Amino acid sequence: xxxxxxxxxxxxxxxxxxxxxxxxxxxxxxxxxxxxxxxxxxxxxxxxxxxxxxxxxxxxxxxxxxxxxxxxxxxxxxxxxxxxxxxxxxxxxxxxxxxxxxxxxxxxxxxxxxxxxxxxxxxxxxxxxxxxxxxxxxxxxxxxxxxxxxxxxxxxxxxxxxxxxxxxxxxxxxxxxxxxxxxxxxxxxxxxxxxxxxxxxxxxxxxxxxxxxxxxxxxxxxxxxxxxxxxxxx
Amino acid sequence: xxxxxxxxxxxxxxxxxxxxxxxxxxxxxxxxxxxxxxxxxxxxxxxxxxxxxxxxxxxxxxxxxxxxxxxxxxxxxxxxxxxxxxxxxxxxxxxxxxxxxxxxxxxxxxxxxxxxxxxxxxxxxxxxxxxxxxxxxxxxxxxxxxxxxxxxxxxxxxxxxxxxxxxxxxxxxxxxxxxxxxxxxxxxxxxxxxxxxxxxxxxxxxxxxxxxxxxxxxxxxxxxxxxxxxxxxxxxxxxxxxxxxxx
Numbered sequence: 090x091x092x093x094x095x096x097x098x099x100x101x102x103x104x105x106x107x108x109x110x111x112x113x114x115x116x117x118x119x120x121x122x123x124x125x126x127x128x129x130x131x132x133x134x135x136x137x138x139x140x141x142x143x144x145x146x147x148x149x150x151x152x153x154x155x156x157x158x159x160x161x162x163x164x165x166x167x168x169x170x171x172x173x174x175x176x177x178x179x180x181x182x183x184x185x186x187x188x189x190x191x192x193x194x195x196x197x198x199x200x201x202x203x204x205x206x207x208x209x210x211x212x213x214x215x216x217x218x219x220x221x222x223x224x225x226x227x228x229x230x231x232x233x234x235x236x237x238x239x240x241x242x243x244x245x246x247x248x249x250x251x252x253x254x255x256x257x258x259x260x261x262x263x264x265x266x267x268x269x270x271x272x273x274x275x276x277x278x279x280x281x282x283x284x285x286x287x288x289x290x291x292x293x294x295x296x297x298x299x300x301x302x303x304x305x306x307x308x309x310x311x312x313x314x315x316x317x318x319x320x321x322x323x
Numbered sequence: 324x325x326x327x328x329x330x331x332x333x334x335x336x337x338x339x340x341x342x343x344x345x346x347x348x349x350x351x352x353x354x355x356x357x358x359x360x361x362x363x364x365x366x367x368x369x370x371x372x373x374x375x376x377x378x379x380x381x382x383x384x385x386x387x388x389x390x391x392x393x394x395x396x397x398x399x400x401x402x403x404x405x406x407x408x409x410x411x412x413x414x415x416x417x418x419x420x421x422x423x424x425x426x427x428x429x430x431x432x433x434x435x436x437x438x439x440x441x442x443x444x445x446x447x448x449x450x451x452x453x454x455x456x457x458x459x460x461x462x463x464x465x466x467x468x469x470x471x472x473x474x475x476x477x478x479x480x481x482x483x484x485x486x487x488x489x490x491x492x493x494x495x496x497x498x499x500x501x502x503x504x505x506x507x508x509x510x511x512x513x514x515x516x517x518x519x520x521x522x523x524x525x526x527x528x529x530x531x532x533x534x535x536x537x538x539x540x541x542x543x544x545x546x547x548x549x550x551x552x553x554x555x556x557x558x559x560x561x562x563x564x565x566x567x568x569x570x
Contacts, residue, residue, distance in 0.1 A: 221382070225387065225411040226430050226433050322421070
């Protein structure tokens with residue numbers, strides 16, 4: 090019990106003094122996961138909206154596939170990206186294995202289906218309500234998708250957060266394609282895994298506290314934005 | 324915009340001809356072979372009990388539904404991709420999570436109006452329905468009556484040749500209903516062909532020049548409003564009028 094309290098106290102100390110090593114790790118984590126979220130949204134939101142408002146062969150299959158891919162295991166993504174980027178792989182020439190860009194790619198692949206599947210559901214529900222009016226006004230399918238995404242902007246925040254949460258909390262993919270190299274590809278989750286196995290509980294706990302706080306703060310911020318906006322715009 | 328004769332103006336959409344139009348969902352026959360011709364000018368009210376197929380007929384005319392068989396033909400049809408020359412107001416207005424003004428300018432953008440003109444045109448339309456003071460308010464938090472007036476302002480700004488209305492006052496109180504009917508009348512006077520669906524006899528009485536009475540997916544009777552209310556010729560219409568009286 091004592092060692093836990095002690096570790097906790099030390100962890101808080103590391104956080105409070107903004108230990109440089111800790112700060113670097115946190116910043117790298119944020120940089121990678123936020124990049125993945127931005128890319129994931131750029132791909133996932135249009136895909137979700139397009140699937141929602143268009144009728145085509147294989148729509149159901151695609152919907153089911155997107156939904157299933159939400160449960161994609163991160164280690165599998167890591168393995169696939171590893172194979173693609175490794176020296177002998179098809180993208181080996183890029184030479185980005187064990188670098189942050191590789192980690193961004195892996196996390197993007199991991200969260201894009203989540204963003205696409207959730208936004209598809211949300212846009213499809215709204216499409217039911219708006220379809221006749223938008224068609225009556227002469228809106229095209231492409232325009233309808235964009236209009237609906239914009240109309241749902243406050244609700245979509247939740248989806249973006251879900252994507253960020255998944256990216257920031259996963260360890261398998263970044264561990265495999267990043268290699269957990271100190272000062273280069275070491276992020277919060279891989280550090281926690283490593284430090285825990287080494288027995289350096291204070292650093293692991295400190296990182297854990299920060300990870301939780303970031304996720305909590307983002308969610309709280311998004312909640313406030315959403316509530317305020319919904320009260321204002323209905 | 325006003326007074327000038329636009330030589331490029333397209334030919335009129337009207338008359339609208341429906342020829343043996345049927346509409347089925349699975350084995351349910353909702354519209355059973357309706358042939359009508361709708362001319363410009365007159366306010367046409369489609370009347371009938373619930374489930375008669377009124378709303379479906381309106382959607383078939385407006386192009387939101389495609390008939391199972393038969394044809395819906397405009398005299399000079401809209402070109403695909405070109406701005407629409409007909410509009411529709413629904414029972415429950417569908418408004419975007421934007422301001423009142425932006426809901427109108429959005430429609431104007433789809434109608435191909437230049438950005439510089441949109442706001443002015445939208446404000447004029449809002450003034451027509453008495454919403455100009457709410458232009459910067461969020462559209463979705465307006466009252467039911469105000470939302471429907473906004474839907475009509477959107478129509479006003481578009482100046483459609485034909486306006487379809489699907490029970491636009493079904494969920495409104497008498498005051499709001501009166502206001503909506505006033506706007507519909509003003510639209511009619513400005514030259515828009517009105518095609519209104521209702522099961523409210525009072526409303527049909529106030530607004531109709533001619534009545535199309537629908538019963539179980541068939542056109543049971545078509546007559547001028549005067550004649551319809553005084554001497555309905557079909558037994559269905561007669562019993563509908565009797566059941567609904569007094570208004």
